[in-house]
Amino acid sequence: MGVYIHWPFCAAKCPYCDFNSHVRGAFDQKEWADAYVKSLEYYAELLPDKQVVSIFFGGGTPSLMAPETVQVMIDAVQRLWVCVNDIEITLEANPTSVEIGKFKAFKEAGITRISLGVQALNDKDLAFLGREHSVDEAFKAIDIAGECFERYSFDLIYGRPDQTLQDWEAELTRGLSYARGHMSLYQLTIERNTPFYMQYNRGAFSIPDDVKGAEFYHLTQDIMEGAGMPAYEVSNHAQEGQECRHNLVYWHMADYIGVGAGAHGRFMNALDGNIDKFASRDHSAPEIWLKRVQEKGYGAHEFEKLSANDRFVEALMMGLRLRDGVSIMRCEALSGLTFDRVIDSEKLQTVCNAGWAHVTGHQIHLTREGVLRLNALIPFILK
Structure with a gap:
């Protein structure tokens, strides 16, 4: 089982971000740490026999936490479950300089891997993206991460306004010289309910169209494959053995719990006497989440029991994101449904004939061109 801990606070809200993040002033970290522990204890009573393989602190900006707060949560997980x-x-x-200074303390608290939100390697685009660090600070952070941790990763966003393919090739090549086995590379998308969404629709800036976006994607794959860090998932690249294990929990449809405002979870349990897969969703407003946990012991809305069809489709969607693809037999095992009951075989063959997917034995995986069409292909092949 994976444990996801969502820290919803940021120093500033980036204009492209649609994650559940909130800007707040000072607050009582002990009060919040106590609430996280209380919520973890609730899930430990619900799921006592799970073995934890990963913990992931996401956000928001979890590096704004005091290292002592992080350690309290790690200690709680290790006390409550076998790890x-x-x-x-x-x-x-x-x-940023403030967060870099905590890296050694985070390691002492139990962190084994850092994921850095670098996002761009020129100061003009960092400012456009609303980032509070400079390129020099980014490289310093990567260097210090390398000194403190055996494993680290960093993110870059491409397909930015006015960025050319040549610009991106030079930037990614420079980034690779600082990488240690893992990078996450995301094409800029315009999400609803963000400042970028309003600015983009006013014509304040433009981003590559679908054709140019595909060229950026193919260039990225060419460079990363040449560097020995192919995509093991749509946006995540790694040398063999350096994949993020926690993210693989999601993509392999293993159990995970989500704790913190807006966190989601998926887990097997016999809440109604039958073993079923349930989806959890914590309240997204931080202060309401905190109050609920203090009063009831947990901050989640009522759990949703996933139908057999939901389980099949989720397994298909998540698995097709992976380079290795998705096992037909696993989709069937997770759902109890046969492949032919959910998938239109003729339409799947059409997709294969177009060169967008391959079926090998019991495994379906997408080609590069298929990945570019992932969101459209899945509803197309479903009955």
Whole structure:
């Protein structure tokens, strides 16, 4: 089982971000830490026999937490569940000077892997993206992460306004010289309910169209494959053995719990006497989440029991994001449904004939061109 801990607070809200993040002033970290522990204890009573393979601190900006707060949560997980000896414990961090100074303390608290939100390697675009660090600070953060942790990753966003393919090739090549086995590379998308959404629709800036976006994607794959870090998932690239284990929990449809405002979870349990897969969703407003946990012991809305069809489709969607694809037999095992009951075989063959997917034995995986059409292909092949 994976444990996701969502820290919803940021120093500033980035204009492209649609995650559940909130800007707040000072607050009582002990009060919040106590609430997280209380929520973890609730899930430990509900799911006592799970073995934890990973903990992931996401956000928001979890590196704004005091290292002592992080340690309290890690200690709680290790007290409440059996954990594997080589548990992966990742913390997302921004490369500002304040957060960099905590890296050694985060390691002492139990963090084994840092994921840095670098996003761009020129100061003009960092300002456009609303980031509070400079390129120099980003490289300093990567260097210090390398000194403190055996494993680290950093994110870059491409397809930015006015960025050319040549610009991106040079930037990504420069980034690779600082990488240690893992990078996350995201094409800029315009999400609703963000400042970028309003600015984009006013014509304040433009981003590559679908054709140019595909060229950016193919260039990215060419460079990363040439560097020995192919995509093991749509946006995540790694040398063999350096994949983020926690994210693989999601994509392989294993159990995970989500704790914190807006966090989601998926887990098997016999809440109604039958073993079923349930979806959890914590309240998104931080202060309401905190009050609920203090009063009831947990901050989640009523759990949703996933139907057999939901389980099949989720397994298909998540698995097709992976380079290795999705196992037909696993989709059937997770759902109890046969493949032919959910998938239109003729339409799947049409997709394969177009060169967008391959079926090998019991495995379906997408080609590069298929990945570019992922969101459209899944509803197309469903009955």
